Amino acid sequence: MNYCISTLCFDHFVYIKNHWINRVSKKCKNVKIYIIDNKYINNYNIDFNEYAWYDYIRLDTNINIINLNNINVVYIDMDIIIEKDIKDIINLPYDFIISKEIGENKSFPQECSSILGFGICSGFYVIKKESIDFLKKILNNMKNKTYNSYSDQVNIMNYIINNKYNISKETCILDGIKYTNNIIEIDNIKICVLDFDIITRDPIINKNQYGNHINIKNVGGINSFIRYFYEPLESLPLTCRCNKHHLGDYNECIHINMRNKNNLINK
Numbered sequence: 001m002n003y004c005i006s007t008l009c010f011d012h013f014v015y016i017k018n019h020w021i022n023r024v025s026k027k028c029k030n031v032k033i034y035i036i037d038n039k040y041i042n043n044y045n046i047d048f049n050e051y052a053w054y055d056y057i058r059l060d061t062n063i064n065i066i067n068l069n070n071i072n073v074v075y076i077d078m079d080i081i082i083e084k085d086i087k088d089i090i091n092l093p094y095d096f097i098i099s100k101e102i103g104e105n106k107s108f109p110q111e112c113s114s115i116l117g118f119g120i121c122s123g124f125y126v127i128k129k130e131s132i133d134f135l136k137k138i139l140n141n142m143k144n145k146t147y148n149s150y151s152d153q154v155n156i157m158n159y160i161i162n163n164k165y166n167i168s169k170e171t172c173i174l175d176g177i178k179y180t181n182n183i184i185e186i187d188n189i190k191i192c193v194l195d196f197d198i199i200t201r202d203p204i205i206n207k208n209q210y211g212n213h214i215n216i217k218n219v220g221g222i223n224s225f226i227r228y229f230y231e232p233l234e235s236l237p238l239t240c241r242c243n244k245h246h247l248g249d250y251n252e253c254i255h256i257n258m259r260n261k262n263n264l265i266n267k
Helices: 011-015 017-027 053-069 110-116 129-144 152-161 222-229 256-265
Strands: 003-008 033-036 072-076 080-082 096-100 120-127 166-174 177-186 189-193 199-201 211-213
Touching (some): 011 222, 017 080, 033 053, 053 120, 053 129, 096 199, 110 152, 120 129, 120 152, 120 199, 120 211, 129 152
Parallel strands (some): 003 033, 003 072, 199 211
Antiparallel strands (some): 080 211, 096 120, 166 177, 177 189
16 A cells, blocks of 8 residues: 555644654654644644644645645554554555544534444544545535534534435454444445554553554653653553543543553463
8 A cells, every 4th residue: 555644743742753753663664754844834824723723734734745646645643652553554445544532422522423423533544545525525614614613523523424424334354353443435435433442542451552542631741641652551651531630530540440450461
């Protein structure tokens, strides 16, 4: 599969950049990486005070990369730590591939996930040329704030529930592990929403996932996050929201026992 990787780098992500590039280059061999930084961002005339303004810039840039280079693009957030070569994911026979959001039918935005039964997470997605026309519609809706947001998650999920679509489940074997993906057929393309255990949001234990999507605020900031590039996941703080007072959650963490049991089993 002929592809490149892109990522968005601004604000505090500049301190992560080299760690992230080194990790991706080590796991994904001989792949060109595009860094969407200020030299791209400054070309846009949008409201930078609006939530998810960066979603519009990264999607527009990724479409331009495909059109200029005739190559498929894998977009990966800098707060995703790649654990394995992602070529297996790209080779899946779908036109647009995207990771799954945490929360199932309560995922953001809930008015959509309550209908679909799950949500999408745009921290990781694969754009193949066949999906360009669909994504141009999404981009136009984002620009015009058709659904009152620049957010690609909001716009993609709202577009789906407001148009004719079909959802099914399909299994695949990646690196010897069986996964079940949600497949959405819409506008004559197939969208694959990856099994949550392929790209895991707020990971608890190591399940041989391809990537760990870490919430930087939940682990105490940049310096703490950088440790996830170099130290075993199970030895590091949990990234869930549980008992994170700065996020308004005072509930007892339900994931500690899950990790402790796993560590005992693997001793």
